[in-house]
Amino acid sequence: MASQSDHKATVIDGKFIAQTIRSEIAEEVRQLSEKYGKVPGLAVVIVGNRKDSQSYVGMKRKACAEVGIRSFDMNLPEQISEAELVSKVHELNENPDVHGILVQLPLPKHINEEKVLSEISLAKDVDGFHPLNIGKLAMKDREPLSNPALPRAVLNFYIEVE
Numbered sequence: 001m002a003s004q005s006d007h008k009a010t011v012i013d014g015k016f017i018a019q020t021i022r023s024e025i026a027e028e029v030r031q032l033s034e035k036y037g038k039v040p041g042l043a044v045v046i047v048g049n050r051k052d053s054q055s056y057v058g059m060k061r062k063a064c065a066e067v068g069i070r071s072f073d074m075n076l077p078e079q080i081s082e083a084e085l086v087s088k089v090h091e092l093n094e095n096p097d098v099h100g101i102l103v104q105l106p107l108p109k110h111i112n113e114e115k116v117l118s119e120i121s122l123a124k125d126v127d128g129f130h131p132l133n134i135g136k137l138a139m140k141d142r143e144p145l146s147n148p149a150l151p152r153a154v155l156n157f158y159i160e161v162e
């Protein structure tokens with residue numbers, strides 16, 4: 001039986017691993033653009049002025065820029081209605097240059113988060129927060145969208161290539 005002393009602690013260098021993954025993604029994005037003329041696009045939607053949310057969103061937009069993913073910034077006012085926000089999500093669903101959508105949480109109290117998240121196209125749900133993606137609803141007559149053949153840069157994006 002293995003004793004505790006048989007196990008050596010390994011220090012994980014998270015910054016190095018993150019940098020390695022980002023470099024790999026940057027290369028995959030470059031190849032995707034070169035081969036198919038398609039640049040992955042991520043829409044980052046933020047509602048209101050919460051400092052923490054703004055900071056997370058800023059980091060996500062910066063990370064996109066670093067690897068060559070085009071980010072579509074949508075900064076919406078705190079007072080936006082649920083119906084208006086859903087309509088913005090629908091616009092992004094229809095935009096062929098937007099391959100991934102994330103809505104920063106939490107949303108203001110007057111907005112039903114689950115309703116908004118359920119309006120994000122399943123194919124563009126980068127957070128995987130859609131009720132179908134988190135398994136709150138059963139998949140009916142649908143093929144799972146995750147395709148292991150897609151490179152990591154587009155794992156959560158769905159880009160149709162000819």
Ligand SMILES: Nc1nc2c(c(=O)[nH]1)N[C@@H](CN(C=O)c1ccc(C(=O)N[C@@H](CCC(=O)O)C(=O)O)cc1)CN2
Pocket residue numbers: 056057102103104105106127
């Ligand atoms: N659309 C989304 N909204 C929110 C998410 C999300 O994943 N998608 N998560 C949080 C906010 N958030 C990112 O947006 C986030 C919060 C906290 C952390 C985290 O790892 N915290 C660590 C500290 C990390 C560090 O210091 O480097 C911790 O708490 O231990 C990551 C992401 C809500 N909204």
